[in-house]
Amino acid sequence: MSLDPVRFSPKYNPLHRLANNLRSDTVAGFLLILAAITALVWINSPLGDAYENLRALTFGPESLHLNLSLETWAADGLLAIFFFVVGNELKQEFVHGExxxxxxxxxxxxxxICGMVVPAGIYALININAPETIQxxxxxxxxxxxxxxxxxxxxGRGLPPALRTFLLTLAIVxxxxxxxxIAIFYTAAISLLPLFGxxxxxxxxxxxQRGKGLAAKLNSSALxxxxxxxxxxxxxxxxxxxSGxxxxxxxxxxxxxxxxxxxxDEPESxxxxxxxxxxxxxxxxxxxVFAFFSAGVLFDGVDEVFTDPAGLGIIAGLVLGKIVGITGGSWLTTKVTKAELNPDLKWVDIFGMSQLAGIGFTVSLLITELxxxxxxxxxAHAKAGVLIASLIATLAATLVLSLRGRHYRRLAAAGAGGVDENER
Structure with missing residues (x-):
């Protein structure tokens, strides 16, 4: 394959160094957070209309129903690249890894599953007497x-890699x-023919990719x-x-x-x-780019979010529901089935990760619009609720996971052989 223009370049090549830096999850995380903060500051500034006009700018072939806004291209198009990388990584874990x-x-x-059912149940309970927001x-x-x-x-520097795999699997499901x-409850219809295609x-x-028949001819060709x-x-x-x-x-x-x-004779898969x-x-x-166009949420009416059952239900569902559903559901599953937690992880790690799962944004905002x-x-209140819940979840997870990362780094520095397993 000839997709990689810098892999075999000399080490002094700046493109090579840049690409290697971008392969770090930490660097990627900082870029995403910086883009999100930029969007939040911009839309809540006096120049907020310019931000709205920018992400509402549309382009693409109308004949293919692809005359989409920049925001949609980022969330549906560019983010598909990220999802491809994540799906590919999970495939490696299913075949060779955890x-x-x-x-x-x-x-x-x-x-x-539990992390979806419990938040939805909490929201429904809070909005049970509010027919205008129960949807x-x-x-x-x-x-x-x-x-x-x-x-x-x-x-999460120092945390076991198994925690990231757990989060990836959970988030994909x-x-x-x-x-x-969305398809069943929030979409008028799904087009089956494009979906089949x-x-x-x-x-x-x-x-x-399987290397047989037509695939073998393709892989051996000069194309x-x-x-x-x-x-x-x-x-x-x-x-x-x-397809919808x-x-x-x-x-x-x-x-x-x-x-x-x-x-x-492939050098790698x-x-x-x-x-x-x-x-x-x-x-x-x-x-x-996805973060920049997705994170622009106005702070208008934030003081009214907690009095609107929709905003309150979203915050309670994302912040509390994810913790109860993910941590509680996982623990209960290990007690009633043969499922087991990776021995490198402790339940407090899952607790911290479940707080992280309370970050909503893209799909939550999409369902909000629908x-x-x-x-x-x-x-407006629901969007602000998603933002507030995501900020609370981020801060809470940062506290817990930072402490856990420090704990694991101390264990590594002291030497695993000299630490009692119960101390973990």
Missing amino acids: LRNPRRAMLPIVAA GWGIPMATDIAFAVAILAVV DDLGAVIV AAVGVALFGYL PNWVVYVPLAILVWVLVHE VHATIAGVAMGLMMRTNRQG PSHHIEYVLRPWSAGLALP SFADSPEHL
Whole structure:
């Protein structure tokens, strides 16, 4: 494959150094947070209208229903690159890593389900006597994987890698669940023909990597692989978008289809190669641009959020519901099934990560728009509720996970062999 222009460049090449820096989760996290803060400051400044006009700017072919705003291109288009990288990373974990063990793989999946049901239940309970806001029950179900992974990278130095894998798995299942909820309860109709076409495209994407029949001829030809894979990936994305399903699911699906084993004289598997190529683009372009266009939420009416059952339900659902659902659901699952927590992790680590899962943003804001399209007042309060909940979740998770990271770094410095297991 010939997608990587800098991998074999001399070490002094500035592009090489930049790409390597962008492969760090910490660097990516700082860029994403900086972009989000910039958006928040800009939209709440006297120049806020300029920000709104910028993200509302549309372009794209109308004939393909792709005349989209910059905000939508960032959330549906660029973010699909990030989801592809995450799906690809999960595939590696399922085949070669932590998630090979079904007992451990089961836990984040159940945690994700509980982390959706409990927040929705809390919101519904708070809004049970408010028929004008009860339809927003789906808002606190979603975890924003991009922000959650970024915050974990920034504050989680020293934490076991298994915690990041747990969060990735949970967030992917969470996103898939949120997409299903949107499709069933918040979308007028799903177009089955484009969805079927996308499924065929994903299957073809996976087949072409297997090294048999047509795939073998493709891999042995002089034609660069990206000439086939990139147009196919774009086609799959367009079809998923046309179907009415959130288009980032196309990225997850193709990432999970990547081949993780080497064949013949390949120096590395396609999975590892494409991760090396795409991670800098994901971290340096897709995530910061997405954050910039998604995080611009006005602080207007913040004082009224806690008196509006919609805003209060969202905050309680994201901040408390995620903790109870994820931590409680995981712990209970280990008691009643054969599922097990990775021995490198402790329940306080899962508690801190469950706080991180309370970061809403993209999908939460999307469901907010769908829930209160005809109610501007509740829409404003709900958006502010998502922002407030996300800030509370970030601060709380930062405190807990920073302390846990410091604890693990002390253990590493002291030497694991001299530390009593009970001290962990």
